[in-house]
Amino acid sequence: MSSMLVVGSVAFDTLHNARGSFPKVIGGSATYASLAGSFFxxxxxxxxxxxxxxxxxxxxxxxxxxxxxxxxxxxxxTFHWExxxxxxxxxxxxxxxxxxxxxxxxxxxxxxxxxxxxxxxGNIAPELQLSVLDQVERPKLVVADTxxxxxxxxxxxxxxxxxxxxxxxxNEEEARQLSGHHHLxxxxxxxxxMGPRTLVIKQGEYGAWLFAGENIFNAxxxxxxxxxxxxxxxxFAGGFLGYVARHGNTExxxxxxxxxxxxxxxxxxxxxxxxxxxxxxxxxxxxLRVQRFRDLVDFxxx
Amino acid sequence: MSSMLVVGSVAFDTLHNARGSFPKVIGGSATYASLAGSFFxxxxxxxxxxxxxxxxxxxxxxxxxxxxxxxxxxxxxTFHWExxxxxxxxxxxxxxxxxxxxxxxxxxxxxxxxxxxxxxxGNIAPELQLSVLDQVERPKLVVADTxxxxxxxxxxxxxxxxxxxxxxxxNEEEARQLSGHHHLxxxxxxxxxMGPRTLVIKQGEYGAWLFAGENIFNAxxxxxxxxxxxxxxxxFAGGFLGYVARHGNTExxxxxxxxxxxxxxxxxxxxxxxxxxxxxxxxxxxxLRVQRFRDLVDFxxx
Numbered sequence: 175m176s177s178m179l180v181v182g183s184v185a186f187d188t189l190h191n192a193r194g195s196f197p198k199v200i201g202g203s204a205t206y207a208s209l210a211g212s213f214f215x216x217x218x219x220x221x222x223x224x225x226x227x228x229x230x231x232x233x234x235x236x237x238x239x240x241x242x243x244x245x246x247x248x249x250x251x252t253f254h255w256e257x258x259x260x261x262x263x264x265x266x267x268x269x270x271x272x273x274x275x276x277x278x279x280x281x282x283x284x285x286x287x288x289x290x291x292x293x294x295x296g297n298i299a300p301e302l303q304l305s306v307l308d309q310v311e312r313p314k315l316v317v318a319d320t321x322x323x324x325x326x327x328x329x330x331x332x333x334x335x336x337x338x339x340x341x342x343x344x345n346e347e348e349a350r351q352l353s354g355h356h357h358l359x360x361x362x363x364x365x366x367x368m369g370p371r372t373l374v375i376k377q378g379e380y381g382a383w384l385f386a387g388e389n390i391f392n393a394x395x396x397x398x399x400x401x402x403x404x405x406x407x408x409x410f411a412g413g414f415l416g417y418v419a420r421h422g423n424t425e426x427x428x429x430x431x432x433x434x435x436x437x438x439x440x441x442x443x444x445x446x447x448x449x450x451x452x453x454x455x456x457x458x459x460x461x462l463r464v465q466r467f468r469d470l471v472d473f474x475x476x
Numbered sequence: 477m478s479s480m481l482v483v484g485s486v487a488f489d490t491l492h493n494a495r496g497s498f499p500k501v502i503g504g505s506a507t508y509a510s511l512a513g514s515f516f517x518x519x520x521x522x523x524x525x526x527x528x529x530x531x532x533x534x535x536x537x538x539x540x541x542x543x544x545x546x547x548x549x550x551x552x553x554t555f556h557w558e559x560x561x562x563x564x565x566x567x568x569x570x571x572x573x574x575x576x577x578x579x580x581x582x583x584x585x586x587x588x589x590x591x592x593x594x595x596x597x598g599n600i601a602p603e604l605q606l607s608v609l610d611q612v613e614r615p616k617l618v619v620a621d622t623x624x625x626x627x628x629x630x631x632x633x634x635x636x637x638x639x640x641x642x643x644x645x646x647n648e649e650e651a652r653q654l655s656g657h658h659h660l661x662x663x664x665x666x667x668x669x670m671g672p673r674t675l676v677i678k679q680g681e682y683g684a685w686l687f688a689g690e691n692i693f694n695a696x697x698x699x700x701x702x703x704x705x706x707x708x709x710x711x712f713a714g715g716f717l718g719y720v721a722r723h724g725n726t727e728x729x730x731x732x733x734x735x736x737x738x739x740x741x742x743x744x745x746x747x748x749x750x751x752x753x754x755x756x757x758x759x760x761x762x763x764l765r766v767q768r769f770r771d772l773v774d775f776x777x778x
Contacts (some may be wrong), residue, residue: 262658356564357701358681379660380682381694392683392696392772399659430775464777470694471773473732475766 177216178419180208180295180412181281181306184221184245187448188256188270189404191263196402199448200231201255203296206405207412210439210454211294212238213460214416214426218287220244220306226250234453244284248275263400283309292419294411295339297321302339307338315424317341317415318370319407325352333415336369343374343411358383372424374414374433376407384433386469389426393433394470396441396463404448404472406440413439436465478616480721481517482510482714483583483608484598486523486547489750490558490572491706493565498704501750502533505598505621508707509714511754512741513596514540515762516718520589522546522608524581526554536755546586550577565702566681585611594721596713597641599623602633609640617726619643619717620672621709627654638671645676645713648658660685674726676716676735686735691728693734696772698743698762698765706750708742715741740765 182204189196204221211217217240225247234240253276255464256269281302291314295303303318310316318339324332325348336342342365350356353364358375362385365373372386377395384391394397400406414436438460445451484506491498506523513519519542527549534544534640555578558571583604593616597605605620612618614765626634627650634654638644644667652658655666660677663688667675675689679697686693704706714736740762747753 264658275677356566359699359701377682379680381696383699389773390699390772394683394694394696394773396690399661427776431778434775434777468775468777470692471696473693473736473770474729475736475770476733 175215176291176419176422177218178211178292178294178415179218179220179283179287179290179310180209180211180294180296181220181283182206182228182294182298182305182408183253183276184219184223185253185255185276187404188254189259189402189447190257190269191259191402192383193401193447196447198254202253203298203405203408205449206408206443206452207296208235208240208292208413209238210409210436210443211416211419212240213413213439213455213457214420214435217416218244218290220281220283220287222246222248222275224248224250224275227252235329236250244282244287246282248278250275252276259403263403264391281306281309281398291315291422292415293317294317295335296408296411299323300324300335304331304338305337307335315340315415317343317411318448319343319411320348320352322348322351333368339370339389341372341374342370343376343407343414344380345376349375349417372429376410377415378403382410382433382437384429386424386426386429390428391430391433393437396430396437396467396470398441398445400403403444404405406443406454409443410436410440412436434464434467435460438467477517477709478721478724479520479584480513480594480596480717481520481522481589481592481612482506482513482596482598483522483579483585483605484509484596484600484710485555486521486525486529487557487578489589489706489726491561491704491749492555492559492571493561493704494563495703495749498749500556503706503750504555505600505707505710508745508754509596509598509712509717510537510542511540511751512521512711512714512738512745513718513721514542515715515741515757515759516722516737519543519718520546520592522583522585522589524550524577526550526577528554529554546584546589548584550580552577554578561705563706564623583608583611592770593617593724594717595619595719597621597637598710598713602626602637603631605637606633606640609637616716617720619645621645621713622650622654624650624653641672643674643676644672645678645709645716647678647709652675671709674731678712680705684712684735684739686731688726688728688731691731693732693735695739696769698739698769698772700743700747702746704749705746708745711745711754712738712742714738736766736769737762740769749763
């Protein structure tokens, strides 16, 4: 079992959806990815928070095998995002983005994290993701996530980053935006031409696709009514990489299973507000859900 | 192996898409469904055409085991629909609908078709679908398709029809429209409450779902770049029912396989303009594609 390193945002989110308003709940790409990964392996977290960030949560993460020594605590407020979801939860509007101490985030990978073989570059500025790549030493697998904001605003850095990562995990809309294509076959081909040898396209309520050479795999969506989709993509990526790190290889079957385990963790993530369901989840729950994913797609090709 | 009865439209379509214009190619819900079903079992077709309809196609259908004695030939032009697809083929606009002899279509099920155990009510007016239901005798399984036009314009008749059919096959957008819900779980629950005990929701480029009591199943989309999506839904339904009729039961595994075989036939259908790919297809092609569907979703739930 190998460890994984997660670099990304640790934040407060204020969420508004049909169920109500949830002020300053725990958020951030690295938070979700670390919690998701911690079901499978040891996690090392690198991020930045302000002095207002609850130490209780850091302790909770530590108790789950997440090494928080790379979580810098700086003077000033923690990154705070506020958003309003539509009633059907299929889209959201940003109401406020207060960067706080995150504005000056310059990820420093602690010496003892630099040889960690599995690396997750959470959804932060591509320049910062590149800086992490410069600091780590011969990782076995680097996974990166990104979003529309960077595709629009930092495309050259993002393209440079893509040439240096092994796996791109991206949602379908952003995959279309980045590739300039609509049809999945063309989208995948264009993104793989940009550098990564493995691609995961997340389709939300329609599941996910894995493209890894001849290993092409479809994961179904899990049927449920989401409570809060915040962080589901980060939980997917963290669960995916955590599963790969646990098994220490990228064999076709391992990657397929990793997509399903990532999907399973993400499906739990959306069952509660923010990280609450991830915090109440057990490995046994995940294994049972993976069996249900299997039951959803199983048939005999007589 | 049981026979299946298909009632629906037989038509000319004039198609415009990014590849060009295709005037008066063969179309119609019953045409696609019959051709798709004919890969699996004997088909009986009931529909109406004008004297302008090519006898050559009728002969082709007969040579494939499609009994065309229920295809009425009337004075006047064959139903003609003309449509323009968007370049990405995800939507289309109707340019012209010339009902011709179809305006007076009053399906008469020939005596010897009335006890056919598997019945496909293609996408025509719910009143006509109800009239077919009145004429058939104790079918084992009745499958119905419908579309937005009838949901908007003939809802009471459609609701009556749904109380009398076993399987509703419907695309996702229309399923949302008919149910008034967005989330798939709620959509399915509402539609099953309307009568059918089995529901198939087609999601186009995202695959399909089967809901049959506790038998809930997801079929992936097949990865390809469509040439022409016309008739894919009808080909799906015809392939689905043809497979069920061939096996003569609605066991959970049969229904799962039927969804995949229907998906496989539909995936071929969109590879050519109108029915051309269905006409060049072999059973062997279908079996190989089913294996590829299997490969897309297979994983070991360790």
